[in-house]
């Protein structure tokens with residue numbers, strides 16, 4: 001007997017809709033963050049019905065290490081899954097859009113031709129809506145009900161395709177450390193983050209273990225030696241985050257650090273490479 005997994009609030013609804021939606025689809029575009037494609041793997045990944053093609057779109061390629069992103073593309077392709085990496089602030093390559101419209105099912109005996117139906121799925125904040133906008137154009141308006149197709153899902157018409165957006169869905173079993181790691185990508189809500197200084201120290205510690213700290217810290221010229229606490233103190237000093245009575249405001253320093261890191265102001269960074277996932281043993 002199948003195990004029931006309860007998803008909180010809109011995620012439960014989104015998940016249910018998504019599973020119903022699969023019947024109507026020609027393609028799933030699973031969006032992941034190029035900086036951490038395993039951490040941001042959709043929890044639905046294992047449940048997509050087998051015959052339905054699933055392509056991986058790595059977003060935010062402009063924020064990730066270019067060489068590591070190329071390795072990820074090869075990695076997914078070696079697994080038999082088409083994969084692409086985009087900076088979604090820019091237009092999509094025509095070749096990508098053409099590959100999608102090529103999925104339009106052949107005309108039926110009644111000569112009714114229809115566009116390829118695509119759903120964009122993924123964890124919160126990975127860039128699903130941005131990808132949808134790139135596929136259909138910013139001013140696209142939702143298509144009214146499509147006969148025989150799941151109700152309650154907004155479809156948008158683009159050239160050669162209709163695309164359904166979906167809410168971000170996180171694994172409800174993900175523990176707090178995953179939420180904190182998602183904060184490094186700016187992909188988690190403030191209230192689950194906890195203390196900014198703790199978050200920053202944890203992140204700095206991770207980067208040091210992975211050999212990533214020196215590159216990042218060089219952007220602010222603060223050096224990567226010493227404990228994470230000492231590094232954060234130097235960041236605070238460098239940014240002028242001081243307490244009224246003297247001493248470094250580590251909470252403010254931590255917040256400034258995470259925000260700069262997540263937005264790319266400290267340079268390109270990939271937190272995961274195919275041979276070095278953030279959560280040991282996780283594979284796509």
Ligand SMILES: Nc1nc2c(ncn2[C@@H]2O[C@H](COP(=O)(O)OP(=O)(O)OP(=O)(O)O)[C@@H](O)[C@H]2O)c(=O)[nH]1
Nearest residue numbers: 059060086087088089124125126127128129130168
């Ligand atoms: N630099 C950069 N920013 C991006 C890219 N793609 C998305 N973003 C930013 O990431 C944030 C989230 O993008 P959305 O498209 O709203 O993400 P989403 O997956 O639809 O988010 P939810 O619907 O809330 O789950 C926005 O601030 C985008 O501007 C990208 O390729 N590069």
Ligand SMILES: [Mg+2]
Nearest residue numbers: 128129166167
């Ligand atoms: Mg969205």
